[in-house]
């Protein structure tokens with residue numbers, strides 16, 4: 339029979355075991371510690387549900403107290419996995435859970451204790467699930483489609499358990515844990531099977547989405563300065579160029595460090611790296627936040643600005659030039675000053691080709707170098 343408790347429990351055991359193995363295999367490739375915690379949680383549910391089957395044979399301590407305690411521990415493992423995932427620390431107060439659960443041993447065995455057991459069990463599972471859900475909601479650093487899915491699945495699961503505790507409190511509600519009597523217990527068994535599948539899938543998705551966005555980020559960023567690399571820059575220019583018009587002109591600014599090789603040769607590669615990081619930090623401070631910022635390679639940087647003007651570009655260029663020179667001169671002694679040459683192109687309609695724009699700004703940059711370095715040259719386009 340579809341809703342026969344023993345059948346539902348057997349199904350729960352099989353699905354929880356499959357989820358434990360599935361998450362363990364996922365951990366073997368992703369090596370994310372959260373997956374191990376979650377896998378251990380599902381393994382615990384497998385054991386707890388197997389023990390639950392014993393309650394109908396009169397084993398109250400093992401079949402109810404221990405089995406339900408394991409269900410709480412499994413959810414605690416889920417919470418612990420979420421804490422690891424968001425990079426937090428578990429609170430010490432969670433260690434009180436086993437103590438709280440142990441107090442239930444003082445209750446007399448048998449059906450009369452069922453309501454009390456179910457309320458305590460449901461409240462603990464509910465609050466642990468809601469806490470895990472809230473942690474995922476509060477972690478914007480890790481927010482992906484996967485984390486949002488897991489957040490909602492745990493939220494619904496937690497609310498279900500709190501509702502279960504509330505309904506159990508209502509006078510006349512029939513609960514007999516020893517023989518699985520009562521609609522709440524049967525509904526809960528169905529919810530359990532669904533929750534295992536949804537929670538396990540969301541957990542895998544959570545780690546996968548995070549890994550994918552990390553790989554994407556690594557592929558599009560320069561590791562030294564964290565600015566976009568050429569690939570990331572090119573991928574984003576189309577969107578930024580589309581809104582350019584006579585009322586909202588755009589600009590492409592190229593920057594190259596003068597005598598960079600000299601600083602590298604005289605003071606070592608680390609000194610060169612310091613200059614590259616200094617320049618990238620300055621661009622973050624001086625250029626608008628929404629400007630697209632990239633290190634194209636070596637000591638060459640590109641910046642795409644929207645809704646700007648020649649005066650603004652000259653102001654930004656001057657700030658960057660002066661502040662970079664101050665830091666470089668203070669930090670490294672070189673026979674020729676380590677300065678910035680800048681070339682910019684202003685345009686008032688979306689250019690057809692980014693390469694043509696880059697070439698134009700490159701010509702302006704070359705002009706700045708030829709005219710003695712340490713200066714900005716601006717070209718108008720259209």
Ligand SMILES: Nc1nc2c(ncn2[C@@H]2O[C@H](COP(=O)(O)OP(=O)(O)OP(=O)(O)O)[C@@H](O)[C@H]2O)c(=O)[nH]1
Pocket residue numbers: 562594595596597598599600602606607608609610611614635636637707
């Ligand atoms: N420290 C460091 N150096 C790099 C890196 N990538 C490229 N370089 C060095 O950058 C230098 C490129 O220098 P150039 O731009 O050709 O020479 P320059 O001295 O700046 O010449 P001008 O631009 O004409 O003033 C070479 O010495 C490269 O080895 C990097 O990631 N770190």
